[in-house]
Amino acid sequence: MPEQTKLLASALSPGPNALSGKSLSVTGLRKSYGGTTVVDGVDMEIAAGEFVTFLGASGSGKTTTLMMLAGFTEPDSGGISVDGRDITRLNPGKRDFGFVFQQYLLFPHMTVAENVAFPLQLRGVSKAEIRRRVGETLEAAGLSKFAGRKPRELSGGQQQRVALCRVLVYRPPIVLMDEPLGALDKKLRDQMQTEIKSIQRELGLTVIYVTHDQEEALVLSDRIAIMKDGRIEQFDTPRALFERPRTPFVADFLGAANFLTGKTEDGGADDCTRVRLDTGGVLTARSHPCVPGQSVRAAVRPGKLRLVGAGEGCCSGTVETAVYVGSLTRITVRLDGAAPGTQPLRIETAIVPPRPGERVCVTADPEDVSVFAATDGG
Numbered sequence: 001m002p003e004q005t006k007l008l009a010s011a012l013s014p015g016p017n018a019l020s021g022k023s024l025s026v027t028g029l030r031k032s033y034g035g036t037t038v039v040d041g042v043d044m045e046i047a048a049g050e051f052v053t054f055l056g057a058s059g060s061g062k063t064t065t066l067m068m069l070a071g072f073t074e075p076d077s078g079g080i081s082v083d084g085r086d087i088t089r090l091n092p093g094k095r096d097f098g099f100v101f102q103q104y105l106l107f108p109h110m111t112v113a114e115n116v117a118f119p120l121q122l123r124g125v126s127k128a129e130i131r132r133r134v135g136e137t138l139e140a141a142g143l144s145k146f147a148g149r150k151p152r153e154l155s156g157g158q159q160q161r162v163a164l165c166r167v168l169v170y171r172p173p174i175v176l177m178d179e180p181l182g183a184l185d186k187k188l189r190d191q192m193q194t195e196i197k198s199i200q201r202e203l204g205l206t207v208i209y210v211t212h213d214q215e216e217a218l219v220l221s222d223r224i225a226i227m228k229d230g231r232i233e234q235f236d237t238p239r240a241l242f243e244r245p246r247t248p249f250v251a252d253f254l255g256a257a258n259f260l261t262g263k264t265e266d267g268g269a270d271d272c273t274r275v276r277l278d279t280g281g282v283l284t285a286r287s288h289p290c291v292p293g294q295s296v297r298a299a300v301r302p303g304k305l306r307l308v309g310a311g312e313g314c315c316s317g318t319v320e321t322a323v324y325v326g327s328l329t330r331i332t333v334r335l336d337g338a339a340p341g342t343q344p345l346r347i348e349t350a351i352v353p354p355r356p357g358e359r360v361c362v363t364a365d366p367e368d369v370s371v372f373a374a375t376d377g378g
């Protein structure tokens, strides 16, 4: 953990476990605007001290969900509770959540110190205590020398750090963040991600974070809720989302999957892990609930397709392109028998790559092959 962050965390933490997060439970949360459902039945259990991220495209309902948790937007139906206590209709000020938004929402007419003091004033903390805690927090964040400045006299990163101090100074057990780093450049964003994660871990805070940036979600989160059209497609650890996507949408959203259409074969003993591809050839998937003879789509990540010698139950094809991108080479392969107009397979390989025009044979380990019913959208 960077020295500055360690200081900030220790200044805010008056003793061991003094600042631990709370658990949050959400059931059947719904919201419509003018007949359009924008949040469509969100259920989730978030443990105390967990870092959870809503990840999804613009318009998928992330902000609306967060605003309902915060109490700024009233749900049409559903319930929210914190450590088992129902807070669905509690007004935002009484929830004691912290919020950090993309627009820092610092008060422009107030100094840095006044901004950080504001939430303590709201909570009726004594003047002397406010002075002490604001001083400590700014000191720990490396912002003491800016205490008397106005926000416009600070850089974007400094402003965002002030916004974070202003939330952490009153020690909320649950912090909600909506694209807080969206306005920062890449380098600063990486640095702030590390800081946020360190503070969250050190203090045991529960954080619910919103972003449309996959990498950011993967770096920060214990679990990620993939949102689509107001619903959670899957709520899981980053690894489970990659290795066990439950829908074609999730398989494709994280890391771009290759989809191969075919039919499951009847292997007897309820085994239909062998998929006979429409192009010819067979791909063996990991075990999954299935019906023999069912039309399916098999999904495999570009990094999980392997090039092997012909005749090993693999799918033959011809290399179309091979582009070296540093540590690996991106190859596209057109399978023999592929219908015109279909996408070639995308493969990433670290071995000496074949050249365009070369004949290859493609396979994958069963563990890396997910199978979905052909009727599953996404």
Ligand SMILES: Nc1ncnc2c1ncn2[C@@H]1O[C@H](COP(=O)(O)OP(=O)(O)O)[C@@H](O)[C@H]1O
Residues within 6 Å of the ligand: 033, 038, 056, 057, 058, 059, 060, 061, 062, 063, 064, 065
């Ligand atoms: N106050 C509102 N009135 C009408 N429509 C809204 C309102 N807030 C959000 N929406 C709509 O709800 C959908 C989800 O929005 P939002 O939750 O902001 O998505 P995200 O944060 O994932 O980009 C969008 O189509 C948006 O236009």
Ligand SMILES: [Mg+2]
Residues within 6 Å of the ligand: 062, 063, 064
């Ligand atoms: Mg949003």
